[in-house]
Amino acid sequence: MTSNKDQAGVQSGQPAAPAHAERSEWFTEARFGLYIHWGLYALGARHEWMQSREFRSSEDYGKYFRHFDPDLYDPAKWAKLASAAGMKYMVVTAKHHEGFCLWDSELTDYKATNTPYGKDLLRPMLEAFRAEGVRTGLYYSLLDWHHPDYTLDVKHPMRYNKDYAALDAQRNWSNYVDYMHGQTRELLTDYGDVDVLFLDFSIPAEEGFPGKGKEEWQSERYVEMVRSLQPNTLINDRLGVPGDITTPEQYQPREWIKIDGKPVLWEACHTFSGSWGYYRDEESWKSTEQVLRMLIDTVSKGGNFLLNVGPNARGELDERAVERLEEIGVWMRKHSRSIHGCTAAPAELPPCPEDCRFTYDPKRHRLYLHLFAWPFKQLHLAGFSGLVDYAQLLDDASEIRMVEGERKLTMEAGAFDEGRPANMLTLQLPVKKPKAAIPVIELMLKK
Numbered sequence: 001m002t003s004n005k006d007q008a009g010v011q012s013g014q015p016a017a018p019a020h021a022e023r024s025e026w027f028t029e030a031r032f033g034l035y036i037h038w039g040l041y042a043l044g045a046r047h048e049w050m051q052s053r054e055f056r057s058s059e060d061y062g063k064y065f066r067h068f069d070p071d072l073y074d075p076a077k078w079a080k081l082a083s084a085a086g087m088k089y090m091v092v093t094a095k096h097h098e099g100f101c102l103w104d105s106e107l108t109d110y111k112a113t114n115t116p117y118g119k120d121l122l123r124p125m126l127e128a129f130r131a132e133g134v135r136t137g138l139y140y141s142l143l144d145w146h147h148p149d150y151t152l153d154v155k156h157p158m159r160y161n162k163d164y165a166a167l168d169a170q171r172n173w174s175n176y177v178d179y180m181h182g183q184t185r186e187l188l189t190d191y192g193d194v195d196v197l198f199l200d201f202s203i204p205a206e207e208g209f210p211g212k213g214k215e216e217w218q219s220e221r222y223v224e225m226v227r228s229l230q231p232n233t234l235i236n237d238r239l240g241v242p243g244d245i246t247t248p249e250q251y252q253p254r255e256w257i258k259i260d261g262k263p264v265l266w267e268a269c270h271t272f273s274g275s276w277g278y279y280r281d282e283e284s285w286k287s288t289e290q291v292l293r294m295l296i297d298t299v300s301k302g303g304n305f306l307l308n309v310g311p312n313a314r315g316e317l318d319e320r321a322v323e324r325l326e327e328i329g330v331w332m333r334k335h336s337r338s339i340h341g342c343t344a345a346p347a348e349l350p351p352c353p354e355d356c357r358f359t360y361d362p363k364r365h366r367l368y369l370h371l372f373a374w375p376f377k378q379l380h381l382a383g384f385s386g387l388v389d390y391a392q393l394l395d396d397a398s399e400i401r402m403v404e405g406e407r408k409l410t411m412e413a414g415a416f417d418e419g420r421p422a423n424m425l426t427l428q429l430p431v432k433k434p435k436a437a438i439p440v441i442e443l444m445l446k447k
């Protein structure tokens, strides 16, 4: 059988560093992470793109900088909640597109230490998560709507401002590139182990505006710098050059993501609602069960799931997120065995039945059957007769009895022959759905 490590190791165009499969082993084991989008947009509380959507100048937007004071900030609470939810890593926006920095960067004044709050927000956060055994990653925006040398593009808040555009030719792009490379150097030098670097993003040329990509970011040189500072850091794929992790956003793929026909290391990132930053009035929140289904679906396709929270301007997580994370924790306490260290079922196994997802633990040779819809008593697994040694409900380790092969099923009303194929395995389920949000049956496969 093929393990996820073998498959994930096949990655096209990998930059040289410790072997990819080796560097990414913890990542595929982890499977579930917390994304944190936090910045000045938390005050506006209406999407992290508000500066661009509302065409706001840096001066005008600066009012949030002058009032940023997250007095209830307690990252230890976030870290405990994430860890209890079964999250094994986090990725936080050190800087988002607005340009505001959570850390005490020497290269800008636009940082947390210069707000009324007056302290570095990043360092205590990374320390708190590491103290809980959660690995730490950083998101760094390639876009910057505050830096004076950052030129116009189709995403820039000032894109339709003629006076601003008139000065574009005088902007010194290489100053910005130095800034971006320099800030990354700071983060990779002074903030401990950075397990993931999530860079966001390359911009297509549109509406007469030039794009920004590999050339503009000086991506090859950038990746070399990252590798030389922290050779184990996993880099995402938005720099315009091949990265370590492919990162579809708000999208559940049909199958294991492939590049040039080869399965790659991938991670789906998702919000609870429609925004990454705190959005007070947004109501399209996914239910806990829906999020769990997405997590399971992702792992069943060999991917990781990065679930976002947008803390508010008092420094607290949205109550709606807290409630859901706690509920996820309730499920994960009993079912993390079907997530951590698991991957897609081996291709040579028969297909998964309808409304279900398989995940597979290659080390213990166990298959996990997640039931998205609870059937009536019998669940038929075509092709599985003879493959399973023992089956149990993961929730309480209660045996799930199996009927295999051509045998007649025995009912109270007598025996009948429904023409079962010889390769059929039927699981005898309780009529009543167990309490778990998503019930899981653990199938111990024969060696």
Ligand code: GLC
Pocket (backbone or CB within 6 Å): 037, 048, 049, 200, 201, 249, 269, 276
């Ligand atoms: C994006 C968005 C953004 C968000 C992110 C999440 O491309 O610009 O606001 O931070 O992806 O991955």
